[in-house]
Amino acid sequence: MAGNSEKETKMPMTDTERLEFCQKLDQELDDFINSLERKRYTEGWPEDRWEEEMDKHPFFMKNNPDGDVMSPLAEGLAKLKYDPEENTPLELANNYKEDGNFNFKHKNYRLAILGYTEGIKVKCNDPEINASLYNNRAASHWHLKNYRSSLYDSEKALLFKPEHTKARLRAAKAACEVAKYNICIQHCEKLLSQNNDKEVVELLSLAKKKRLIQERDERKEKRKTSKKEEERDEIIKTIIERGIRVSNCEDEDDIDLSKLEPCLPDSQDCMVHLENGILKWPILLMYPEYQMTDVVKACPENVPLLNQLEQLFPAPWDTNKQYNVWTVNVYFEGYDKMPHVINPKKNLGDLLVTKYFELKAGTPAFFILPRGSEIESRFLEVYL
Incomplete structure (x- = not known):
């Protein structure tokens, strides 16, 4: 039989040996840490964007980012909170x-x-x-x-x-x-x-x-509206009495202010109105040669059209000095679709009841052309 094997016994470390061993471990740990790549930690939530970053976290996010596929975790959390089946x-x-x-x-x-x-x-x-x-x-x-x-x-x-x-x-x-x-x-x-x-x-x-102030203002507005309605009725009554033909009206009962509202440039705020029994009209003067227009906003019916032309001539665009009250012809286009020459010495009110004249868009309109000129001939040829 083999003899008894000797049992190896391990002696306890002395205090000096224990101290040396701890120092060795500390040094090895320091060497390991120093050998690692120094890199700034960037995985946290920056202070200036923490809310934005929090919204990206699957637990806090409320909507899936546009175009992104929702992760299983985010989808599960959304279901837990917002899915009607859950x-x-x-x-x-x-x-x-x-x-x-x-x-x-x-x-x-x-x-x-x-x-x-x-x-x-x-x-x-x-x-x-x-x-x-x-x-x-x-x-x-x-x-x-x-x-x-x-x-x-x-x-x-x-x-x-x-x-x-x-x-x-x-x-x-x-x-x-x-x-x-x-x-x-x-x-x-x-x-x-x-x-x-x-x-x-x-x-x-x-x-x-x-409320008291509001009720007072409403009463004022009501009186104002009532007064305007009376004025409108009086304007229509006067137009009918004058015998002025209004476009798109079957008879005098069909006339209303909506058909007298100007729709031409610079004339929307100058609809025909009554002053001391006199109708004042916006009138449109057109110069085909230069493709220019003038709008007179309140021309009295008892004043000759010539007076308005005298205030407009000479025109700054008339470099050839062809336009003055004595060298031009004035036309209107009648409801027969033909041009009609008029005498500008007549009052505007008389011109409005001329045969074939028809009031369109609440604004009497006239063409101004140099008498005997080539542009006048071309203008008239259009209607032939």
């Missing part, structure tokens, strides 16, 4: 409300509106949640100064929760901003029936004062 309508509405609240807190009011709108679209049956969604969306609209939308949403919130004080106060404020003072007063009175709040008392007083 959530009840109440849970979905709450999730969208939270999303809206997050953006509202960070003053991203347009994004908040999108969140609340999605929650409203869910149409859950919880009146409390629906009231909150509409009220919060109203608050977002208020911050964006969309006062009509804020009023609409506040009143929708009140349909779900009539005792919603914040919604009613915002409805009152928004109504005041859009000059719906009766609605503002109604909401204020309901609020004051529950609590005598100083802010509401002041808002009610302001709305009542503004």
Whole structure:
């Protein structure tokens, strides 16, 4: 039989040996760290873009980046929060409300509106949640100064929760901003029936004062409108009495001011009007040779057309000095589609009742051509 093997025994380290061993390990660790490539850590979220980076994180992102395929993790998280198959309508509405609240807190009011709108679209049956969604969306609209939308949403919130004080106060404020003072007063009175709040008392007083001013202005406008209507009726009556033929009118009963509104350049604001029983017309003077026009905005019917021409000649564009009151012919195109020469010494009112004359677009129009010139011949040849 073999003899007993000697058992190798290990002596414990002395304090000196232990110290030397630790120093050796520290040195080896330092050498290893120093041998690594020194590289700046860039994987964190920079302070100036932390919100942007956070939106890219699958847990926090709300929408898939345009054109990118959603990762399985992001898709799973989105399903957990927004998939109608994974959530009840109440849970979905709450999730969208939270999303809206997050953006509202960070003053991203347009994004908040999108969140609340999605929650409203869910149409859950919880009146409390629906009231909150509409009220919060109203608050977002208020911050964006969309006062009509804020009023609409506040009143929708009140349909779900009539005792919603914040919604009613915002409805009152928004109504005041859009000059719906009766609605503002109604909401204020309901609020004051529950609590005598100083802010509401002041808002009610302001709305009542503004309503009085609004009613006064409406009365003024009504009187003004009534006066304008009387003036328009008088103009039409005078045109009929003068026997002026108006284009596109079957008879005198068919004449209205819409057919007398000028639609020519520079004459839209000078429609025919009455002054002391005298009709004053905008007239259009055309110079085919130069493709130029003049508009006289208020030519009295009892003044010769010649007077207007004398004020316009000599014209700055007439380099050949061919245009003056004694060397030009004046034409109008009649309803027979033919040119008719007129005597400019006659009053405008007499010219308007000349045979074949027809008033178009509320503006008497005349062609001015040098007498006996080549351009006059070419002008007349067009009608042959």
